[in-house]
Amino acid sequence: MSKQNHTREVTTSQVTTPEKAGVEQTSVIIEQAASPKAIVIFAHGAGADKSHEFMAKVSQHLVAHNISVLRFNFPYMDKRLADGKKRPPDRMPKLLPCFLNIINQLSEYFTDVDATELAKTPLFIGGKSMGSRVAATITSETLAGELKEDIKLNRKVAGTFCLGYPFYPIGKPEKTRLTPLTERHKDNSILIVQGSRDKLGDKQAIENYRLPAQCQVTFLEDGDHDLKPRVKSGFTHAEHIQSAANAISEYIDSVVSR
Numbered sequence: 001m002s003k004q005n006h007t008r009e010v011t012t013s014q015v016t017t018p019e020k021a022g023v024e025q026t027s028v029i030i031e032q033a034a035s036p037k038a039i040v041i042f043a044h045g046a047g048a049d050k051s052h053e054f055m056a057k058v059s060q061h062l063v064a065h066n067i068s069v070l071r072f073n074f075p076y077m078d079k080r081l082a083d084g085k086k087r088p089p090d091r092m093p094k095l096l097p098c099f100l101n102i103i104n105q106l107s108e109y110f111t112d113v114d115a116t117e118l119a120k121t122p123l124f125i126g127g128k129s130m131g132s133r134v135a136a137t138i139t140s141e142t143l144a145g146e147l148k149e150d151i152k153l154n155r156k157v158a159g160t161f162c163l164g165y166p167f168y169p170i171g172k173p174e175k176t177r178l179t180p181l182t183e184r185h186k187d188n189s190i191l192i193v194q195g196s197r198d199k200l201g202d203k204q205a206i207e208n209y210r211l212p213a214q215c216q217v218t219f220l221e222d223g224d225h226d227l228k229p230r231v232k233s234g235f236t237h238a239e240h241i242q243s244a245a246n247a248i249s250e251y252i253d254s255v256v257s258r
Contacts (some may be wrong), residue, residue: 001030026098027078029071030109031059036068037157038122039110040250041102043131045164049077054128054226058163061245067252068121074237082141092146095134099125100151103138118203122158122256126248129200130223132192136180139188159255161191161248164225167175167201167209181215189214191251193244195223218247 029050044050051072059069073081075098076090089095110118125135128220137146139160143152168176181190196203196219201218208257211217220240222233227244230237 022035025074026102027073028102028109029059029131031063031069033063033066033068033070034067036121037066037256038124039068039106039118040068040161040248040252041070041072041099041106041123041125042136043099043125043127043134044071044073044077045129045131047080048128049073055149057238057241058128058245060249061242065245065249068110068228068247070102070106072098089130091141092134092137093148095130096137096143096146097149097151099134100153102153103157106155107179111143117156122160122252123155124252124255125157126161126163126191129166132165133177133180136159136162136165136190138185139190140180141183141185142179143223159191159194159251160188161251163193163244164198164227165192165194165201167206170199173205176209178211181211184212184214186212186214189216189251191247191256192217192248193220193227193234194218195220195225195227195229195240195249197222198225200225216251216258220244 004028027050042055042059044052044055048054050073055071059071062069073092074095076087080087109114120255125138126132137143139157164175170179184190192215194201194206194217206217220227220243221235222229227240228237229240
């Protein structure tokens, strides 16, 4: 019988602060490609959870490219969904340990994958907006300074991708968030897929930054922060989401083939 792609949702306990051994519930969706060339951990943005249509569509396209995808909710989002109260996103000192623990617990999620095969499969991390900033911080030289406790990764992260990176808050282009992109080892690449009219970083602003060579930016014409173009552009949201997934797949291929 040939292998098939499949999706499952699980809830797992996650230790967020080792000193206090505090445990919070983090919901996870696993989408396994039949013969994966890579595994992607895909984090949501500040306002929409792991099951949002954008997250689901990107994941669907990645699986079609033979990439297994793990989507998860940061704990504040699961609490928001559980009680209906609109909580603000957690700050980096809480977001980072959550993402790091997801990476370190990868074998607990992919339980039906042979341990040797799992270890050999390249791991990439990324996200939408805020989630991409967390991922970029993890693979930058700034991680240690953002953590309250020392958390070591138990496996290598091959590369990072960002969908709608939040270069600055809306209406405040002077308050840039460039450090996770600029403070990187020369061999530590990162892909950014950005709408050309994104209000958190448009094409004109980004092209004026001195981003390092290992930071690759792909612009999607007329796309907003969700990569959605206007009708008059001649493009559709579905096309741009497909293009974003294609760009991630091509990026993964380029990294793996080095």
